[in-house]
Amino acid sequence: MMIKNIFNKIPRKQAKAAENQDRASFSKAEAALRSSSVSASQSSSWSGTAPNGAYGGIQQSLDPKADGIPRPTPYEALPGFNDVPSSERQNLFLRKLSMCCVVFDFTDPTKNSKEKDIKRQTLVEIVDYVASPNGKFNEIVMQEIIRMVSINLFRTLFTQPRETKVLQSFDVEEEEPLIDPSWPHLHIVYECLLKFVISPETDAKLAKRYIDHSFIKKFLDLFDSEDPREREYLKTILHRIYGKFMVHRPFIRKAVNNIFFRFIFETEKHSGIAELLEILGSIINGFALPLKEEHKLFLVRALIPLHKPKSLSLYHQQLTYCITQFVEKDCKLADTVIRGLLKYWPVQSSTKEVMFLGEIEEVLESTQPSEFQRCMVPLFRRIARCLRSSHFQVAERALLLWNNDHVVNLIKQNRKAILPIIFHSLEKNAGSHWNQAVQSLTLNVRKMFSDADPQLFADCLHKFQQDEAHEQEMKSKREATWKRLEEMATLKASNT
Secondary structure (H helix, E strand, O other): OHHHHHHHHHHHHHHHHHHHHHHHOOOHHHHHHHHHHHHHHHHHHHHOEOOOOOOOOOOOEEOHHHOOOEEOOOOOOOOOHHHOOHHHHHHHHHHHHHHOOOEOOOOOOOOOHHHHHHHHHHHHHHHHHHHOOOOOOOHHHHHHHHHHHHHHHOOOOOOOOOOHHHHHOOOHHHOOOOOOOOHHHHHHHHHHHHHHHHOOOOOHHHHOOOOOHHHHHHHHHHHHOOOHHHHHHHHHHHHHHHHHOHHHHHHHHHHHHHHHHHHHHHHOOOOOHHHHHHHHHHHHHOOOOOOOHHHHHHHHHHHHHHHOOHHHHHOHHHHHHHHHHHHHHOOOHHHHHHHHHHHOOOOOOHHHHHHHHHHHHHHHHOOOHHHHHHHHHHHHHHHHHHHOOOOHHHHHHHHHHHHOHHHHHHHHHOHHHHHHHHHHHHHHHHHHOOOHHHHHHHHHHHHHHHHHOHHHHHHHHHHHHHHHHHHHHHHHHHHHHHHHHHHHHHHHHHHO
16 A cells, blocks of 8 residues: 555656646746736635636635634735836736726625726836836737726726616606726726827737637726716726727727717717717818718718707717717818708707707808708798707707808808798798897897898798788688678577
């Protein structure tokens, strides 16, 4: 039995020797990475959570002083970068990254407060290291940075629960911004990612292997965060990623397009539409001319339908900027945009009508006369209805179009087609609108047309008077008919 035990030990010693020999062939960075991953995973067993397999699957360490009984390893601060030789700083950096892969529970402020402070300080040191010139980041460092960022950022978003009934009647403009309790750590992780992306030490050709389509898709999902501070970081970082990683640009545009489709046609709820549109405004501004067909399709299929949701006011300013950028780059798109706005014109919301009129004015400022003529008839039929709106803000905003010199020039050049369309509304407003400001603006517009073309104005006035006389005649006939019917009904009832 003793001899058997001796022989059984021989292969194990040989295997151990071979393993030590193999380990000696690895670089110091890889050895440090492996050891740091183990230590971080050991600490994760009691102080926080992490994805399975993130630290080699080790959850607890063995304390030799406790006869092999599993004990959690303390979550302790590592030395500062200035406390170690420069040759060891990269290894220490990798250890700190693995240490920060532990995710703490912030729903309970009193839980693991010491460990949270240690992690926060470690994250600050990581940001300083990434921002300082330390030579080009190698693949191991890039992989670990993205791994740490992914573990901390890609999570189930913190939301404030509300009853469905409350949601339906809730005014999103008055909603208090939601504050994520884990923000003390999250914002430093975002800062780390930002510094990494903009760093001259980051080689885009290598980094694209880790900032890949999967990473970008998960990153875009975070735009639905209800915390405005997080969305601001996301906006800045995504814009930098778009600028640095040219190979990912088509995928980013397509992914944003899909977010818009889901928002418009399915959920009508997303917190980050304004931020995404703000990024797109900058992207559209950089489009080369002539515009590609895919960009025009994006305008027609995504941007114009974004006028449909009820929450338009939350992102209308950014949307208008994107729309006008397209028209400025290609004036032939003005007709497409204006007809698209008319298609989604609100019929129940006066607030949205005012926004639409403001956007129409901005689009018209970039519209050439030839394009204006293609859409002016349906456009001014809608403006005529707005002029006689009983809501004074709608009527007033429509009349303020005549304060824009470029719009006035377009109207004057085509007054023979436009004035007959809107003359009825102008006369009705001037004579009977309840709001004094609307009446005053209407009189100014009437005078403008009268001075520009007295004969046309007189012809329109004559036709208006004829129409009014005819309408009055028809009204009298209807009243007489009803009166005869009433008399006949009364007579029949009395005979019965």
